[in-house]
Amino acid sequence: MNNLFQAERIDGKGFAANLVERLADEVRTLKTRTGLTPGLAVVLIGEDPASGVYVGAKHRQTQVVGMHSFVHKLPAETGQAELMALLARLNADPDVNGILVQLPLPAHLDTHAVINAIDPDKDVDGFHILNAGRLATGQDALVPCTPLGCLMMLKDRLGDLAGLNAVVVGKSNIVGKPMTQLLMGENCTVTVAHSKTRNVAELCRTADILVVAVGRPELVKGDWIKPGAVVIDVGINRVMRDGMSRIVGDVAYSEAGHAAAITPVPGGVGPMTIACLLANTLTAFRRQHNLQTNPAIAG
Ligand code: NAP
Numbered sequence: 001m002n003n004l005f006q007a008e009r010i011d012g013k014g015f016a017a018n019l020v021e022r023l024a025d026e027v028r029t030l031k032t033r034t035g036l037t038p039g040l041a042v043v044l045i046g047e048d049p050a051s052g053v054y055v056g057a058k059h060r061q062t063q064v065v066g067m068h069s070f071v072h073k074l075p076a077e078t079g080q081a082e083l084m085a086l087l088a089r090l091n092a093d094p095d096v097n098g099i100l101v102q103l104p105l106p107a108h109l110d111t112h113a114v115i116n117a118i119d120p121d122k123d124v125d126g127f128h129i130l131n132a133g134r135l136a137t138g139q140d141a142l143v144p145c146t147p148l149g150c151l152m153m154l155k156d157r158l159g160d161l162a163g164l165n166a167v168v169v170g171k172s173n174i175v176g177k178p179m180t181q182l183l184m185g186e187n188c189t190v191t192v193a194h195s196k197t198r199n200v201a202e203l204c205r206t207a208d209i210l211v212v213a214v215g216r217p218e219l220v221k222g223d224w225i226k227p228g229a230v231v232i233d234v235g236i237n238r239v240m241r242d243g244m245s246r247i248v249g250d251v252a253y254s255e256a257g258h259a260a261a262i263t264p265v266p267g268g269v270g271p272m273t274i275a276c277l278l279a280n281t282l283t284a285f286r287r288q289h290n291l292q293t294n295p296a297i298a299g
Contacts, residue, residue, distance in 0.1 A: 005257030007231075010153055012263055016271035019152075020065060023278050027066040030285070038285035039068035040098040040124065040278070041090045045083065045109070046076035051102045058100070061274050067281060070096060076106050083109065084117050091119040097288055098124035098281035103174075121288060124280040127174065135181045140287075142280050147179035149272025150211055150232045151186070157230055157261050158209070162187035167203050169193045169220070169250070170213035175234055179211050200224075212250040222255025231262040234269050 031037055040062045044055045055071060062069035072086060083101075090096045099122045105111050115123070120130040126144040134141035154161060166188040170176035176192065183190045188209065193200045204210055204224040212220050213234035225231060235250030249265030256262045263269050286293050 007257050007259040008261040010261050010263045012268040013271045016275040019275040024065040037068050038097045039095045040281045041070040041096045043072045043101045045074045045078050046106050055102050065278050087117045097285040098122055100125050144178045145273045145276035146175050147182055148276045151182045164188050164208040165206050166190045166209040167207035168211045175213035214250045217248050218252040220251040225256055225259050227258045228260045231259045233263050233265050
């Protein structure tokens with residue numbers, strides 16, 4: 001990194017720690033007020049090591065904020081009917097306010113059918129088709145955690161986003177598309193780029209806000225970034241550098257010194273994702289009990 005690197009490093013880790021602290025306070029207050037403890041159920045199917053690590057982190061953080069954590073680990077050969085039966089039980093369980101099925105699922109399971117079997121009011125990942133539709137039409141939705149965390153950091157850094165040019169690179173259902181909807185909801189002018197886009201670099205140079213969620217190590221070079229832009233790097237890529245395994249983002253961080261601010265990888269978007277999952281669980285709890293939503297932590 002050169003001496004001219006002037007971009008502010010957006011501290012997602014610190015931001016997430018602060019949010020988790022506020023959530024823990026909220027949980028304490030709600031417990032006193034209602035006598036109830038919010039609960040999150042996480043379903044893990046199979047032995048995928050990365051998924052196991054994510055589920056473990058979610059379990060620990062849920063307990064840290066004082067919520068109940070219910071982890072259901074099922075074997076890889078679990079059938080669709082068995083999984084649907086578990087989801088029906090969790091949907092009906094009043095102690096469970098949020099339900100998350102860890103993705104990806106083994107190939108023999110129908111992911112869309114599984115996600116859409118979750119009660120949309122408990123769908124804390126925000127992937128249910130009803131929540132996607134509510135978000136797209138500007139109605140109260142449970143919003144996917146990663147783009148929700150990105151939006152929180154953008155609003156914290158920039159305040160009102162109205163009228164800014166935003167470019168989202170990547171159009172997945174879990175990041176790119178909901179990010180686009182959220183930015184449109186903030187009245188940004190949004191352009192979406194994907195693998196078939198012809199002039200990605202040129203489009204990126206128009207962005208006041210650049211969100212990159214592709215999964216290609218350091219795809220976005222320094223000269224793709226407009227001076228003064230705010231850059232959110234969602235990518236998590238494991239690469240070998242100098243014989244060592246390292247995690248890098250989708251943006252060449254060391255070349256982004258002329259941005260106004262940028263999220264590092266690791267320590268940027270990643271920590272916000274679990275914090276937003278807990279925020280969504282609390283939002284779901286409040287809605288299920290007709291309690292007012294706290295705008296400071298709501299999705
Ligand atoms: P995904 O489902 O694979 O989608 C990738 C998107 O990038 C697709 O829309 C694809 O276009 C587009 N793309 C691929 N190559 C491109 C290129 N050369 N130029 C422009 N666009 C290109 O990935 P995802 O689930 O959204 O995840 C993206 C990255 O974010 C991954 O590194 C993932 O690990 C990371 N991630 C991080 C978090 C977190 O908590 N920090 C959460 C979720 C994901 P097409 O649609 O045309 O194929």
